[in-house]
Amino acid sequence: MPSSAPESTTQPLRIASINTNGIRAAFRKGMGDWLATRDVDILAIQEVRAATEDIEGLLGPDWNILHDPATAKGRAGVAIASRKSASIHRVELGHPDFDSAGRWLEADFEVNSKVVTVVSTYVHSGEVDTPKQVEKFTFLDSMLTRLPELAAHSERVVVLGDLNVGHRKFDIKNWKGNVKRAGFLPEERVYFDRILGAEDEADYNNGAGLGWVDVGRKAAGEVDGPFTWWSWRGQAFDNDTGWRIDYQLATPTLAASVVNYTVDRADAYDQRWSDHAPVVVDYDI
Numbered sequence: 001m002p003s004s005a006p007e008s009t010t011q012p013l014r015i016a017s018i019n020t021n022g023i024r025a026a027f028r029k030g031m032g033d034w035l036a037t038r039d040v041d042i043l044a045i046q047e048v049r050a051a052t053e054d055i056e057g058l059l060g061p062d063w064n065i066l067h068d069p070a071t072a073k074g075r076a077g078v079a080i081a082s083r084k085s086a087s088i089h090r091v092e093l094g095h096p097d098f099d100s101a102g103r104w105l106e107a108d109f110e111v112n113s114k115v116v117t118v119v120s121t122y123v124h125s126g127e128v129d130t131p132k133q134v135e136k137f138t139f140l141d142s143m144l145t146r147l148p149e150l151a152a153h154s155e156r157v158v159v160l161g162d163l164n165v166g167h168r169k170f171d172i173k174n175w176k177g178n179v180k181r182a183g184f185l186p187e188e189r190v191y192f193d194r195i196l197g198a199e200d201e202a203d204y205n206n207g208a209g210l211g212w213v214d215v216g217r218k219a220a221g222e223v224d225g226p227f228t229w230w231s232w233r234g235q236a237f238d239n240d241t242g243w244r245i246d247y248q249l250a251t252p253t254l255a256a257s258v259v260n261y262t263v264d265r266a267d268a269y270d271q272r273w274s275d276h277a278p279v280v281v282d283y284d285i
Helices: 023-029 031-037 052-059 131-153 186-196 215-220
Strands: 013-019 042-046 064-068 078-082 088-091 104-111 114-122 157-162 246-250 258-263 279-283
Touching: 013 114, 013 157, 013 246, 023 031, 023 052, 042 114, 042 157, 052 064, 052 078, 064 104, 078 104, 078 114, 114 131, 131 157, 131 186, 157 279, 215 246, 215 258, 246 279
Parallel strands: 013 042, 114 157
Antiparallel strands: 013 279, 042 078, 064 078, 088 104, 104 114, 157 246, 258 279
8 A cells, every 4th residue: 555654764563453263273273373474563352262371372472461351251352462561451341331341452552652542342243133233232332432532542543353344335245145134234334434434425434424544445445355254164265255344443643654454364265264364554653
């Protein structure tokens, strides 16, 4: 992606996000090999499904680990691994009666004397006409409340992770068959209209809505994908029949510093170590 950011003598900050679908299984299949070659500074992880000691043991002593496990053992779980320690971190989202454990983790980092806030989040997958869908809407409602507060807290914020919603038709290969399915419901996509603007707005993804920027769409343009999740079943991966549900949503100031965006799609089905692909973004701060 062409960069309009000024040249810098410092190395860009590389922030990556991945839903591991269980970090222990992901490492058995090759996640460690990927991580060893990517020079990531901050790694947001979703669906950890493990204890903090497991994450520390897998990543090793060079990483600082923040982890918010889910209330139910073996479910969800979000983490942030970083080369430098965070100055502060926060968990919980929404009303105190709402259980957001394992789904929302914020951390502040000092980068070149500037505060960068990173949020690792795992939105519920949902299921139409069930309590799971109600929980998903409650979580999305809470996000809409929290995002302006985050933007007021710092002008450099990125909310990244598995948001479990394809915002636009470009985000799902076979969108027509999924309009009544959780993940592409019109009611879910409206939340993203409010965050980024609707696609028919002149300033969509450029100041509309709450003013946040979908870094992936900004980089890719008006094209299908690039997808970040494919079913393990059938030929979905081989045919690139995927969904783009893993995002990096940035405040305008941080989004303006993006110099590279990559989806690390595996070269072949048997080289996958998760049903998601990592989303890697370089920020020249």
